[in-house]
Amino acid sequence: MLCVVVVALLAGLPAVHPPCGTLALRDRSSSLFSIGFADRPADVDVADSGLHPLRVHRGAAASGEQAALVLAALDAAWALQIDGAGNLEPLPDTANADGFDDDGGDARLDVYLSPLPPGVGALTVSGGSGVTRPTFIVLDPQTPDDVLAVSVHHEFQHALQFAVDANESAMWFESTAVAWEVRAHPETTSWLDLVPAFQEQPMAPVFTDSVHFGVAAVDPTYEYGAALFALYLDDVHGAGDGSLWRRLWLGSAQPAAGDPDDNEPDWLDALGSEPDVDVPALLLDFAGWRALAGSLSVDGDGPALALDARADLAGRAILLEGLRGQERETTIAEGPFVMGCSVHIGTAPLGLDIPVRIEASSVDDHELGISVVVVDRVARVATRTTSSIASAVAIDVDVPRGLTLVASICDLSAADADDDPVFAPVLLRLARRDLPPGEGEGEGEGEGEGEGDDVVVPDCSCQASSGDPMVQRRSIGVLGLLVGGFGFGVRGWRAWKRRRLYRDRKR
Numbered sequence: 001m002l003c004v005v006v007v008a009l010l011a012g013l014p015a016v017h018p019p020c021g022t023l024a025l026r027d028r029s030s031s032l033f034s035i036g037f038a039d040r041p042a043d044v045d046v047a048d049s050g051l052h053p054l055r056v057h058r059g060a061a062a063s064g065e066q067a068a069l070v071l072a073a074l075d076a077a078w079a080l081q082i083d084g085a086g087n088l089e090p091l092p093d094t095a096n097a098d099g100f101d102d103d104g105g106d107a108r109l110d111v112y113l114s115p116l117p118p119g120v121g122a123l124t125v126s127g128g129s130g131v132t133r134p135t136f137i138v139l140d141p142q143t144p145d146d147v148l149a150v151s152v153h154h155e156f157q158h159a160l161q162f163a164v165d166a167n168e169s170a171m172w173f174e175s176t177a178v179a180w181e182v183r184a185h186p187e188t189t190s191w192l193d194l195v196p197a198f199q200e201q202p203m204a205p206v207f208t209d210s211v212h213f214g215v216a217a218v219d220p221t222y223e224y225g226a227a228l229f230a231l232y233l234d235d236v237h238g239a240g241d242g243s244l245w246r247r248l249w250l251g252s253a254q255p256a257a258g259d260p261d262d263n264e265p266d267w268l269d270a271l272g273s274e275p276d277v278d279v280p281a282l283l284l285d286f287a288g289w290r291a292l293a294g295s296l297s298v299d300g301d302g303p304a305l306a307l308d309a310r311a312d313l314a315g316r317a318i319l320l321e322g323l324r325g326q327e328r329e330t331t332i333a334e335g336p337f338v339m340g341c342s343v344h345i346g347t348a349p350l351g352l353d354i355p356v357r358i359e360a361s362s363v364d365d366h367e368l369g370i371s372v373v374v375v376d377r378v379a380r381v382a383t384r385t386t387s388s389i390a391s392a393v394a395i396d397v398d399v400p401r402g403l404t405l406v407a408s409i410c411d412l413s414a415a416d417a418d419d420d421p422v423f424a425p426v427l428l429r430l431a432r433r434d435l436p437p438g439e440g441e442g443e444g445e446g447e448g449e450g451e452g453d454d455v456v457v458p459d460c461s462c463q464a465s466s467g468d469p470m471v472q473r474r475s476i477g478v479l480g481l482l483v484g485g486f487g488f489g490v491r492g493w494r495a496w497k498r499r500r501l502y503r504d505r506k507r
């Protein structure tokens with residue numbers, strides 16, 4: 001059976017990094033096939049690398065300069081991802097291999113410079129239905145040269161991924177492809193357009209994607225923004241050269257005798273097999289690390305790259321001076337979902353130091369942990385502390401005047417990288433330790449959401465520093481609809497019985 005996979009790098013609206021449609025099409029069920037997405041374009045000449053088995057096919061609309069740029073970028077990607085990080089080479093597309101009706105002339109990896117339909121910047125097309133697949137790449141010559149060079153690293157990573165495990169999760173495919181863009185071009189910042197969907201949804205499982213969490217038609221970039229998590233893994237637990245991503249990819253490969261439709265093991269299993277990695281502790285550490293991106297960035301902790309406000313972590317805004325210590329159950333909007341965190345952010349008034357106690361217990365007896373970060377934005381320093389991991393946890397934190405607290409209550413229970421998101425509410429109590437229990441009770445009732453505990457800042461749902469995230473959210477509806485359509489292909493292909501965005505806990 002011919003089965004072709006398209007990985008689409010979709011050109012977004014102006015100023016938006018083109019997200020990639022990814023694994024949306026792993027069979028021919030999508031209408032995109034009928035408009036030629038999976039066909040090899042015509043060329044007017046070819047250029048081969050003298051260093052690696054790579055061939056660039058120049059279409060009539062592309063210039064020789066563009067072909068040379070792409071060939072150089074491909075050689076650079078090979079040097080970084082294969083020679084440097086040790087990834088496996090792409091599979092040869094020998095004639096008629098796995099359903100391809102053409103091999104592009106030989107077994108080299110073929111990269112076509114040829115116009116694509118509007119809204120599509122690049123594609124990686126894979127052949128066959130196996131767990132490992134040959135590929136070819138199509139890049140649109142209308143793409144600006146700087147974006148073209150970055151896109152090569154993204155699509156090249158997809159070609160290598162398909163040589164290892166075509167069944168791996170969409171999040172792992174896209175997060176590591178975007179992370180390679182950043183490794184190859186640390187100066188690039190356009191990928192930050194993809195980060196808000198990830199940073200604005202810390203309650204989501206870290207392993208999920210925009211099809212299974214949130215509304216893909218609104219912002220389909222969660223799995224691309226998860227490059228921030230991939231970069232954390234490489235920076236904090238790896239050597240900073242992408243070799244950890246390679247190990248996790250190779251560790252996620254299906255055994256030859258396994259179910260070809262299965263994705264076991266997955267990248268999360270491989271992460272748990274890494275020496276010196278304890279996944280729950282790692283996720284709790286990441287909760288604090290990601291809080292130090294963007295406007296709360298400091299020296300010596302958090303992301304090493306300079307990230308702007310697009311990388312701000314979102315959370316439920318709280319008035320620290322108004323904390324009354326009443327226990328309440330977190331809402332589905334706050335989370336946490338399993339392997340996600342419920343984030344609460346507040347700043348102490350200039351004239352008041354506030355000692356805070358945070359207590360959380362899982363309604364469903366899940367494993368919880370609390371990460372607290374206190375940030376001095378002026379001095380650019382932060383202190384990070386984590387609680388123990390248990391079904392009921394507590395932590396005390398002192399927030400000096402003018403400093404900002406980011407408290408993340410995380411569900412650290414085990415999950416599979418292909419699980420549906422599972423909401424796991426916690427009983428949460430945020431209290432000032434300098435006031436007797438119940439002091440000031442009733443004050444502030446009716447403000448914000450009127451939940452009778454931490455006083456919510458009215459009309460400021462969840463932002464540490466720069467306004468309503470819904471305003472910040474990228475307006476990429478057209479793109480979202482397209483990718484949303486891709487999403488149905490994902491679900492169909494994997495026969496995932498997932499018809500709801502969230503699987504709420506059963507009451």
Ligand SMILES: [Zn+2]
Nearest residue numbers: 020022174177
């Ligand atoms: Zn991609």
